[in-house]
Amino acid sequence: MSAKRQKQANQADRGGRPLRQREPWLHIAKRPEMSKKRGSLLKGASILLAVAVGGLFMLALGYNPVTLYLTIITGALGNAESWRMTIRLMIPLVISSLAVCLAFKMRFWNIGAEGQIIMGAVFATYFALYHTDWPRPLLLAVMFIAGAVGGALWGLLPAFFKARFNTNETLFTLMLNYIALNVIVYFRDGPWKDPGSSGFPKIARFDKVVQLPKLAGIQAGWLIALILVVLVFVYLKYSKHGYEIKVVGASQATARYAGMNVRRIILRTMAISGALAGIAGMVQAAGSDMTLAESVAGGVGFTAIIVAWLSNLNPFGIALAAFFFSVLEKGSSVMRSSYNLSAEFAAVLQGIILFCVLGGEFFLRYRLVRRSAPRHQEAEAAEAKEEA
C-alpha cells in the first residue's frame, strides 16, 4: 500500500482529521531523581533566565536594562540606610514564611497567614493602646504573647473544622483573611478610632514605650526572626513533633497506623503556624508601623507562600529567599521613583522573575523531549521507499 493511500485510509477512519503519522513535536517526560547539585544549577539557570527576560521587557519599553538592574541592587543594598530598609521588609516575610512552612510540611494549605498576621497585630495592639502604664519589658512581652495567641486562634479555627469535618482548608483560611481585614476596619472606625485625628479614621500612633527597641539601627524584630529560623529548623528536624508533622503530611493513613492522634497534630501545628504569623504581625505593628494600619500584612502572607515553596520548606532557605524578595521589593521601589516609572512596571518585572524561577521547578521533575531526528528521517525514508 502506498503511503498516500495509507494516509487516505487513516483519514477515512478519523472523519477528516488525519491520524498523526509522526510523533508529536514535543512531549513531556519524567526525569530521574535529580542530584542536589544539578538541582541548584537549574535553579541558578532559571534565575539567570528571569534576569534576561526581565531585561528584554525593559528594552522593549525603551530602558537600558543594565542601569535599571543596577538601580535595583544599589537601591536595595547601596548604603546603610537602604540595607536597613531592606531588612525591615524582610523581617515579617521571614517570620510568616516560617509559619506557612510548618503548615505546608503537614500538607495543610494555610493560605491564611495574612489573616493570622492581622489578628496577631490586633491582639497586640490592644495592649499597646490601653496598657501603656505597665513596665516596658512586661508590656512588650505581653504584646508578644498576645500576638502569638491572636494568630494561633485564627489558625486554630480552620484547623478545627478540618480535623473535625474535613473542610477545605484552602478556602477556609483564604476567607478568614478578609474577615480579619474587616476586623481592623471595625476597630479603626469604631472603638479604637484616634480621638486626635479630627475625624479621619485611623488608629493612634503607638506610645514610645510600646515600640520595639532598635538593635544595630534596625528594629529588634530581625533578632526575633533569626531566632525563630533556628528554632523552627530544630523543631522540624529533631523533635518528635516535627517527625509527626512529616508523617501526617506524607499520609494520614500512615499516621493513624502508627497510632498518632492526627486531629491533635493538625490542631497543634496550625496553632503554632498561626502563632508565628501572629508574631510577625506584632513585630510589624510595634516595630515598623508604630500603629495598627490596614496594611499591616500588606500581602506578606501571600508572598510567604512563594518564599516557602522556593526554599523547599527549609527554614534557612526561607531566610535566603526572603532576602532575595526583599531586595527585589525595595530595589524596584527605588527604581520606580528614580525613573518615574509606574507601580505596574515594577509589578510586571517581579512577575516575570517569579514566573521564570517558579517555572524552573517544573524542570526539576520533568523534561521536554523533542522528536528525535533519526527516527524522523527513518520514517521519511520508509515512505519514500514505499512510494517508489
Added chain:
Amino acid sequence: MSKHIASRTKDQAAVNEAGALTGRPQAACGQGQAIAGQGLTKRFGSVLANDHIDFEVEYGEILALLGENGSGKTTLMNLLSGLYFPDAGQIFVDGRAVCISTPADAISLGIGMIHQHFKLVAAMTALENILLGPRTRRLSLTRQRQEIEQMCRTYGLTVALDKPVYEMSVSEKQTVEVVKVLYHGARILILDEPTAVLTPQETDSLFAILRRMKQQGCAIIIITHKLNEVLAISDRVMVLRRGRAEALLQTSQADLHSLTETMVGHAIDLKIHRPVYAAAKPETLLAVHELSVVRPDGSQALDQVSFELKTGEILGVAGVAGSGQKELSEALVSLTPCQSGRITYRGQVISGLLTTEIYKKGVSLAFVPEDRLGMGLVGDMGMPGNMLLKSYRDHRGFFIDRKPAEALSRQLKETLDISTPSLETPVRLLSGGNVQKVLLGREIESQPQVLITSYPVRGLDINASYTVYDLLNEQKMKGCGILYLGEDLDVLLELADRILVLCHGRVTGIVDARQVSKETVGLMMAGMPLKEELA
C-alpha cells in the same frame, strides 16, 4: 472514556449501522495479523520499561502477556492503547503502520482496552453505560438495544441491560465492559489482569466468553501473572522480563516450570513449605466474637464475624476483593471502629482500645493492602525514619532519638539483605520486595504475638514472595499467630493451616487448608455455605 470516542467518524458509524441492519455482527473481525509491534521501546527516566519488543497477534488468537510486576506489561499495553507514545518502534494494525498518539486513535483503530478498575458510571444502567459516547448520534433506544442484544447473542454474552451498575457483581460489571468495547467497534481486545477480582468460577465463565470471542475472530491480549491462567486460556504466550520479551512461544509447548523459569530468569522451587508448630497445647491468642463493621458510606463491611486465632498457626483469609478483608484487619487494631462485637487478646478485651495500646500488647499490623507506602511506611523517609514510626514515643523527652533506629536499620539491611544505596535513601525509591522487607523487618522486630498481614506478596516478584513466606513460617514456628489475608488461592491452600472464607462481610466457613479443595473454597467465596464440616 466517552471523550476518547469523540473522533469516531460518520462513515464508520454508517458502516456499522448498515451492518446492524443486515444482522452482521458489529465488530467485523478479520483474518490474518491483527496487531503487531516492532522494536517498541519506552523509557522512564533511567528505567527502560520496554526494550525493543517485537510481537504480533492474529485474529482468532489469544496472546497471554506474562511477567512479574515491573516487567513492562502495563507499559506495553499503554503504548497500544494510546496512553503512552513509544520512544522508538512501530505499531502495525491490520498490517498497516499506524501511529497511536491518543486513546481516541486506538479506539478508531478497533483496539479496546478493559482496565483492571472498571470505567463504568455506577448510577446508570448497563445499557446506558454501553451507549455512553458519541457513537450514538441519534438515540433510538429500541434500535440500539436490538443491536446490542444481537451482538450479545453472537458472542454468547448475557447482560441484564436494565440493571443499574451499582447493583451488579464484579463479574457482571466486567461483562458490561466487554460489551461496551465490542459495541464501540473493538476487534482487538486488551484485558489488564481481568481475573484479579473474580472467584475461580467467575474466571471460568470469563474464559468461556473469551473463547467465544476468539471463535468470532477477535484478537485478544490478556495480561496476567497467574501461570495457571496462561496455560488455560492462551494460544501463545509472551514472557516479559525487565522490559524485554524473553520468549514468545506456543502455550502448548510450555509448562508451569518452563514459564516460571523464563519469567524469573532462573529455576525456582515452587513448593511452599508448611511446617507444623508442635506445641503441647495451642493457646487461643485472638478471639473475635460477632464483629460487625460499617463502612463510611453506610454499607456493611463485616457482618457478625467470629473466629479464633491460635498460637503457631497461619489462618488464611480468602474472599473476592472487597469482601471485608481490609476492614477486618483494620478493626483488629482499632484503625476502623467496630459497630458491635468483641475482640479479645489472651482473654482481655481489646476492642475499643487505642491503636497504640493494642500494639503494646503484642498485636502487630504488618503490611498494608494495596499501598504499603501509603500506610505502613513513609515513602519520603529513609529506613531509620520508618523504623521510628511506631517506636518514636518509647523514650521520654521532646526530641527524637534516631540512634537506635539507625542501628536497627543497619542490622535489618544486613539480616534481610535489603538492597538500598544508603540507609537514608527514601524507601519509595526501593523496589517492591525491598520495601516489603523494610516493613516486615520492622514489624517482626517488635516481636509480636499476633501478626496481621494483608496481601503481603502483592506486587512482589517470585523470589521476594518466597522470602516473605519463609519469614512468616519462621514467626509461626516461634508460636506467633498469623492472620494472612491473601488473594491467590493456590498460595493460601499451600501456606495456611486453616482458611477463613469471607463473602460480603460474612464468614461462609472456616476450613482445614490441608483437606479442602480449591473448588470448595471458590464456591464458598461466592457465598455458598459449607455443607460438611471440614474444620
